[in-house]
Amino acid sequence: MKASWFSRLIPWLAPFTLLALWQLGSSLGWINHRVLPAPLAVLTSGWGLLSSGELFRHLASSFGRAASGFVIGGGLGLIFGLIAGLSRLGEALFDTTLQMLRNIPPLAILPLVILWFGIDESAKVFLVAFGTLFPVYLNTYHGIRSIDPALLEMARSYGVSGRELFRHVVLPGALPSILVGVRYALGIAWILLIVAETLSATSGIGYLAANAREFLQTDIVVLSILLYALLGKVVDSLARWLERRWLQWHPSYFQPA
Amino acid sequence: MKLDDLPSAEHAPIVLSGLTRRFGERVVLDGLNLSIPAGQFLAVVGRSGCGKSTLLRLLAGLDRADGGELRQPAQQSVRVMFQEARLLPWKSVLDNVALGLAPAQREQARDALAEVGLADRADEWPARLSGGQRQRVALARALVHQPRLLLLDEPLGALDALTRLDMQGLIERLWLAHRCTTVLVTHDVGEAVNLADRVVLVENGQVAMDTPVPLARSRNPADPAFVALEHAILQRVLQGPNAQPASTPTPAPAIHVSQLQWAL
Ligand SMILES: Nc1ncnc2c1ncn2[C@@H]1O[C@H](COP(=O)(O)OP(=O)(O)OP(=O)(O)O)[C@@H](O)[C@H]1O
Ligand SMILES: [Mg+2]
Numbered sequence: 314m315k316a317s318w319f320s321r322l323i324p325w326l327a328p329f330t331l332l333a334l335w336q337l338g339s340s341l342g343w344i345n346h347r348v349l350p351a352p353l354a355v356l357t358s359g360w361g362l363l364s365s366g367e368l369f370r371h372l373a374s375s376f377g378r379a380a381s382g383f384v385i386g387g388g389l390g391l392i393f394g395l396i397a398g399l400s401r402l403g404e405a406l407f408d409t410t411l412q413m414l415r416n417i418p419p420l421a422i423l424p425l426v427i428l429w430f431g432i433d434e435s436a437k438v439f440l441v442a443f444g445t446l447f448p449v450y451l452n453t454y455h456g457i458r459s460i461d462p463a464l465l466e467m468a469r470s471y472g473v474s475g476r477e478l479f480r481h482v483v484l485p486g487a488l489p490s491i492l493v494g495v496r497y498a499l500g501i502a503w504i505l506l507i508v509a510e511t512l513s514a515t516s517g518i519g520y521l522a523a524n525a526r527e528f529l530q531t532d533i534v535v536l537s538i539l540l541y542a543l544l545g546k547v548v549d550s551l552a553r554w555l556e557r558r559w560l561q562w563h564p565s566y567f568q569p570a
Numbered sequence: 571m572k573l574d575d576l577p578s579a580e581h582a583p584i585v586l587s588g589l590t591r592r593f594g595e596r597v598v599l600d601g602l603n604l605s606i607p608a609g610q611f612l613a614v615v616g617r618s619g620c621g622k623s624t625l626l627r628l629l630a631g632l633d634r635a636d637g638g639e640l641r642q643p644a645q646q647s648v649r650v651m652f653q654e655a656r657l658l659p660w661k662s663v664l665d666n667v668a669l670g671l672a673p674a675q676r677e678q679a680r681d682a683l684a685e686v687g688l689a690d691r692a693d694e695w696p697a698r699l700s701g702g703q704r705q706r707v708a709l710a711r712a713l714v715h716q717p718r719l720l721l722l723d724e725p726l727g728a729l730d731a732l733t734r735l736d737m738q739g740l741i742e743r744l745w746l747a748h749r750c751t752t753v754l755v756t757h758d759v760g761e762a763v764n765l766a767d768r769v770v771l772v773e774n775g776q777v778a779m780d781t782p783v784p785l786a787r788s789r790n791p792a793d794p795a796f797v798a799l800e801h802a803i804l805q806r807v808l809q810g811p812n813a814q815p816a817s818t819p820t821p822a823p824a825i826h827v828s829q830l831q832w833a834l
Contacts, residue, residue, distance in 0.1 A: 467656040470632060471649070471670040471711070481669070485660040562660040562695045 350532035355539070358532045375506060375517040376544070378434065382441025383502050387495065390446040394453025398487070399479075404454075411450055419444035419505055423512070432513035437506065444505045445498035449491070456490025457483060489560055496552045503545050518544075581608045584629070584646075584719070584751065588638035590775075591624055598624050600775030601638060608643070608718075611745055611752045613766035615759055615807060620772045622755040626650070626723050629753060642719075649717040653724045655704035657696040657711075664692040667711045675714075682714035683707070685747075686740060702733040706740065713744060720745075722754045726761065738764055742788060759807065763800045764789050771803070773811045779803070 332352055338344040339351030346354065362368035393411060396403035419440060426443075430436035460483060468482045510519020518537050525533035560566045584606040591599040598621040606612055614622050627633040628640060630650045657666045668679035683689050686706040696704060705725055712720060722741075726734045742765055745752055756762050762769045763783055771779035781803065789796055 463652070463654065463656055464658060466632060467650075467652065468658075468669065470630060471715075473670050481661070482658065485658070488660075560660075562697065564697045567695075567698075 347529065347531060350535055354532045355535050358530070359536050362533075362536070371516055371518050371521050372540070372544075375510065375519070378437045378510075378517065379441060379502050379506050379548075382438045382506070383445050383498065385438065386442030386445035386502075387449045387498055389442070390449030390451075390494070390498070391453055391491070393446075394450045394491075395457070397450075398454045398457025399483070408454070411447065415447040415451065419501070420508060423508070427513070437509040437514070440505050440509050441502045444501045448498040448501065449494040452490045452494025452497070453487060456487030456494075459490070460486040489556075489563060492552065492556050492559070495555075496549065499548050499552055500545070503541065503548070507541060582643040583607045584643070585641040586628075586638070587641075589625075589628065589635050589640060590637035591621070591628065591633070592636050597775055599628075599635070602772070602776050604770065604777055606751060606753065608751050609749050611754070611765060611767045613754045613756060613762035613769045614772060615756060615762050615769060615803070616772035617807070617810075618757070621775055622772055623723055625772065626721050626753065626755055629719070630721050646719055647715060647717045648719045648721065649712040649715050650721045650723065651705075651708050651712045651725045653727055655696070655701075655708040657704055657707055659696050661696075662693050663688065663696060663699070663707055666696060666707055667714055669711060671714065679710075679714050682710040685713070685744060686710045702729050702737060705729065705737060709737075709741070709744070713748060716748070717750055720748075720750045720752045722752065724755055724757060727757065734758075734761070739788075741765060746787070759804045760791060760800050763796060763803065764791060769803055771807055778811070779806050 335344070335349075336352045339346065339349070339354075344351075359368070362371075393403075393407050397407050397411075398404075422443065423440065426436050426440055430439060464482060464486065465478075468478055473481060506517075507519050510517040511523045512519075514520040514523075518540050522534050522537035525531075525537070557566050586602055586604045589599050589602040589604075590597070602625070614625065616622050624633070628635055629642075630648050632650070657663075658669065661669070664676075664679055664683060667683050668676050671679060680689065680692065683692055686709055688703060688706055688710070691699065691703065696707065699707065709725070725741075726737050729737060738761060741754075745765075754762070754765060759769075763785075766783055768780070768782045770777050770781075773779075781799075783799065785793070785795060785799070791797075791800075
């Protein structure tokens with residue numbers, strides 16, 4: 314029991330030592346606070362923003378953009394992936410087009426997006442949707458196409474077909490691949506959001522950082538970076554939790570018996 | 571009038587006449603003739619690539635013949651047990667057995683699982699089972715539908731010798747209980763002699779040998795008659811397609827020659 318308690322502590326040793334040294338360096342005046350603010354200063358300004366409710370406003374608007382962009386892009390990716398994966402006609406109709414569009418780096422269309430939508434909310438949502446569509450599409454399509462044909466043949470010969478076949482064989486078989494796409498898309502969504510919010514916004518964590526930079530508030534800049542890291546981690550944990558829940562059958566997710 | 575003598579639809583044999591299957595230039599089944607009486611346990615042996623699986627797939631309706639005729643009794647229910655267990659890894663053992671059953675029939679799936687001795691593993695994932703246990707689940711899944719025709723394509727090929735003997739015993743017990751027409755494809759002549767009522771050899775796309783197994787169940791592989799028959803069939807298989815009919819080995823003395831029909 315004691316050993317496991319200690320071994321859980323070990324990974325935290327290095328970051329906390331670093332943090333302590335950083336704080337020490339700042340307090341002793343070795344580190345210029347315009348370059349890097351002291352951890353305590355970051356914490357204090359974080360507390361200030363939190364108690365004024367401003368932090369929550371920025372978090373909510375960033376999260377809202379990421380979520381709506383992801384739902385639109387990921388949803389479309391899933392639908393197109395299912396259509397192309399399940400039918401030859403769907404594949405012929407969409408696959409080539411989507412494979413071509415996929416090669417465009419999402420940030421490359423940023424100038425065009427700003428031309429179309431201005432610096433409106435819709436610009437950021439569009440950018441996130443554009444970036445998340447392809448990973449979800451590709452992994453859904455690929456997941457369906459790489460289901461073991463032997464399993465499909467078995468299921469058909471046992472009288473399972475149509476919607477039942479989809480529910481019991483195709484969807485669960487493609488799910489690991491779909492979830493890989495989802496996790497990848499979530500990572501992309503954050504990156505796109507950061508760039509878009511830094512360029513143009515009136516709220517959101519990116520705006521918070523850009524605004525603080527104008528006024529040389531390094532503590533808030535660092536705070537925004539930490540917030541992005543935290544949010545990214547939370548969303549990734551959520552995706553991992555889904556994987557553990559839905560892929561229990563997979564040997565890589567077995568709970569130790 | 572003896573009505574019993576009329577072949578009712580249920581007891582009609584499966585008849586394959588002149589069955590042909592080609593893949594491109596390669597003729598795999600070349601006018602194969604075979605009649606399988608209802609309730610018979612038939613073993614199909616032959617060299618690798620001779621078309622045993624192709625024959626089984628035709629019987630299962632998973633593939634279509636290019637020529638000839640395949641007559642099956644009407645509404646014959648067929649279940650296949652493949653060489654690999656082919657369990658759905660995302661369904662529990664019980665849900666795998668219940669695949670294609672109505673929700674009301676779940677208890678039957680549980681019973682079938684008990685028949686193969688795996689009732690206590692019902693809620694586990696297939697990946698947690700050993701190879702032999704997975705094959706037993708696949709067997710339960712095939713039997714739960716109470717098929718008229720059970721097709722087994724080298725179901726024990728991947729198992730070790732001891733597990734294989736266990737499984738042979740299990741298959742024989744279940745067959746004696748269900749009495750469905752069974753076609754077992756196997757590489758193992760000993761397995762064929764142990765389980766089947768009749769052994770056929772597929773060679774050059776045709777039935778090259780057709781012999782009954784006149785041994786009482788349950789059979790003892792050490793019994794001289796068993797050994798002799800196994801040896802005779804093995805010799806015939808090894809001889810290959812180019813053998814002259816004259817060189818057919820005479821079966822060991824324990825077997826009466828009249829019991830073997832060499833269809834050459
Ligand atoms: N779908 C297919 N397309 C092309 N050729 C095929 C196909 N299925 C089988 N064949 C060919 O038909 C021949 C017989 O194959 P089959 O699988 O029936 O052999 P088998 O007797 O079951 O062999 P084994 O004992 O090794 O399983 C082989 O030469 C194989 O290459
Ligand atoms: Mg085969």
